[in-house]
Amino acid sequence: MAAPLETASDPERLRRVAIEPVTRVEGHGKVTLLLDEANRVRQARFHIVEFRGFEKFVQGRPYWEVPVMVQRLCGICPVSHHLAGGKAVDMLAGATALTPTAEKMRRLLHFGQILQSHALHFFHLSSPDLLFGFDAPVERRSVFAVAAEFPDIAKKGILLRKYGQEVIRVTAGKRVHGSLVVPGGVNKRLSPQERDYLLADIDRTVEWSAEAVAIARRLYEEGRARHNGFAAFPSPLLSLVRDDGALDLYHGGLRARGADGATLFDHEDYATYWELLHEVVKPWSYMKFPFLRALGPDAGWYRVGPLARLWNCDFVPTPRAEAERRALLDFEGGATRAATLAYHWARMIEMLHAAEGIRALLADPDLLQGELVVKGERRYRGVGVIEAPRGTLIHHYRINEDDQIVRCNLIVSTTHNNEAMNEAVRRVAERYLDGRELTEGLLNHIEVAIRAYDPCLSCATHALGQMPLAVELRDATGAAVDRLTRDADGGVRRG
């Protein structure tokens, strides 16, 4: 069943407005609105218009290529795919537990990724909206205007991201698309010189991250009435948590809470995630729509990412980030739980956690010594799950006797948030655009809602040969003449 405003009953008679492309997000997407003569919004959709197809073209490749190959999905958070694919490959190689050196090197790499990705999103992509207003003149809504009017904020944002990139370079060899993970471990440990190089700026990075939390919190509080309600809606939340319930971005069990906060499942082994999560496809988007199997496709869609993680976990295992998490949860009686714009605040708290986590790891001698790889008995199915910057990331592979991949399923962070982003678009369209003459500033409200989820659209479109599509033929007046539909099973029918 489609949600209200998802599908208009008489699209041929409606006026179409498109936001294409959606800006300041990673990848290519568009929003289409269908309006009637009174400017009432009748249909609002967030489409992903690019196609990547990794699930198909990794087939036949040796499984050890996976961590390096799949990171080419993205230039923003390739480390996430490197690690999630690597965890799946560990399972294929029969490596049930990594050496302390290997796990800590991977965690260091991951923290660097979280730091740089969150800094990039907040400072480069979203801060113009938050500092200047959603309907500020378009020429002000860029990082260049932020640099001109708030040079201290812009400079620290750029240097925070740079530090995260340096952590990645030192651990994986390159800032983008390096290599650390091998089946069952890693290919290097830190040298004392590399450790000292990263230590040189870590205290500053922690302090600046704390300042970033304060900025995000102040901006939220200053516009509290609007921010609490903007594209706000309750939904279930999904994330990994550590055995003791702590936030853990690298490893843990799956926990889901319902829209009311009640625990739906907890500490579930992600190796059988399909018992908990299913996906549906819709003919107007290349991105699939996951849902909690127990709640069904209509009620079971959920949110992932920074806000979901901080509401889902019992505590953050670094002290300053945990204090900030308490403030987020306690704000106005828990109003941030449903608030799309609270993602920015949560994201900065996670950035602080990453900075604190890097500092703790750099003091650990295991990074400098110890075995790198463990080996085990080869298996035929591997599942790897991490909490990527944008949310839960699932990689699933099956191999044959010759070590070649025969099946791949990726459920990418942005895919989990697909329905939530569409719901956010519908809410904003209904609240701010309905019945009004559209302006560029009003349309940016829709992008602001999407941007809060920090979508990575290029990561999120992979299935080939099973994507349902609808092709319509229209005459010069726009009237539908013919329509062909390809269903999920590949069958094509007219109408």
Add this chain to the structure above:
Amino acid sequence: MSGRTFTLDGQPVPFTEGETVMEAALAAGVYIPHLCYRPGYGHHGSCKVCTVAIDGHNAASCTTRAREGMAVETATPELADMRRALVEMLFVEGNHTCPACEKSGECELQAVAYHIGMAAPRFDFFFPARDLDASHPDVILDRNRCILCELCVRASRDVDGKNVFAIGGRGIRARLIVNAASGRLGDTDLAKDDAAVRVCPVGAILRKGDAYTKPVGQRTFDLRPIAAVAIEEARRERERRRG
């Protein structure tokens, strides 16, 4: 030293009787880009990347014996462009996805492409449908990356004494085949330590279990350019021959 010389881009290069232009150049510390030539594996002359101008005529330096007084040119714009074109054709003929290839940083095709200044191919990619044979327990054969240099053919025949590999088919359909009725690498007597496995200059023949174990920054061509690696390899081969 016999005292015999030829000139290479105007500079005198000494040689001994029977040496090729390539061997003499490498011994003199001059790198001429090449792919199908490897010191100690016989002369083949198929890739033509090492083509030089000898007294005005183009010839493969790896198969042309040095002669007293010959004038050899290698660093001319025309030869540089021809080399780039040849390497670009190798890239578009196969499926060379360096970003995900485990040979990256160790691959001679990639290193030569960097050396000669190749940016992107001027030709359309063929995107051929080639197969990957993973049937061997220790070795993988990925025909997507094979450049038909026949180094593995020579190594298996002349060094390993096995004849595991050969080139089958003609023209654009030429492909590396293996000596088994099933056509599968796993049914040959290839062993993971064979010279035929080690000699592959690209990522076509690879040992399982070695992938990505060298960190970025510590791979062969991260540390030294291919010119230095080739000159050093030739020096080691001369010393090996001298005993």
